[in-house]
Amino acid sequence: MLLAVAVSCLLGFAGTSPTTKTYQNALIQSDAPDPGCFYDRTTEKFYCAHTCNGEGALCTNSQGNFPIYESSDLSSFEYVGVAQPPDTDGWAKDRFWAPELHPSPTGEGYVLFHTAGNADGNLCLGVSTAVNATGPYVPSNEPLLCNSDEENPTVGLIDSTLFVDDDGQPYLVYKVDGNSNGTPSNINIVALSTNATYVAEKDVSSHVTLITNDPDSWEGPCTEGPWIYDDHSKSGYLFLFYSGSMYNNVGYSVGVARSKSLFEGWEKSPDNPILHVGGEDSGFSGPGHCSVIDNELTDGEELAMFYHAHTGYREPTVDTERNMLLDFVRINEEGWPEMVNGGTPSEDVQEIL
């Protein structure tokens, strides 16, 4: 209580009106990498699922897979359980990574997209469905998609995201994990069935590549963590947010590409990376793997970007904790997304835009 009074006095001095909503990073102050977030119109809450498995195993909510956090105000997030209770993995055996929750494009229920290792040890993409936003999410019998590329058979598929176009046609966008074997890290797209749980075209080499890493740039060997935001009704563009460099480096960052058409013409922003570490005194480093959504809390013009970052400034040789952070994105006059707070993770109390 005392603390709350002190904070509101502080904000009063900063000239903020009493009704202004605020937040301060990190929103999840424990290991919460790869946050996939959405706003649920049924419950009028935000939900984020995150990776909680694999190398490092720093996450403590490991009973089952994919912890879910809930928020009604964007100032605080509360753990509400796992998307998949123990022993409901289906085909998936290990490396439960990069979950995303979405309302089903059919208008009924919810879908969870994620990465996992299958019985053959390959990294594949999976889908599960639920009646309620917080689950439980029941996996499909088979993986959604595994690598079928005979030219590059050892590489896995990871970091799936769902994009639904104006007509309600869902697409799967994912990363070919090329940096794991020294080949390009392509971000690919393929059509999903109308219920978003089936890919008919299993031949990965026939899928369209939207962007690839430029090894001579900040991206280095890796582009991953794709997320498409449809802004064509305003700026005329689709935006593809992605991460580049390696997840365990201070230099892991968020970039963006844009196009007027889903399958071709993607150009990367001249201002990439748009979100990156600040100086050596930064409280957070290596920001990445974002999800970018409308802020239905304020109906503001700005977009809410949820992402993870390592705590402190460090070049980890082993995995360190990655917290979940929030910062806002606006579309500038040139039609490019940019971070409202200048491109580094915010640390002080911020206004919810």
Ligand SMILES: *[C@@H]1O[C@H](CO)[C@@H](O)[C@H](O)[C@H]1NC(C)=O
């Ligand atoms: C969904 O949520 C409702 C309301 O809380 C509950 O009654 C119902 O049992 C839930 N359904 C499932 C499948 O969990």
Ligand SMILES: *[C@@H]1O[C@H](CO)[C@@H](O)[C@H](O)[C@H]1NC(C)=O
């Ligand atoms: C989803 O669509 C696929 C392909 O049309 C179909 O095989 C599957 O049964 C559908 N799933 C549900 C739950 O309706």
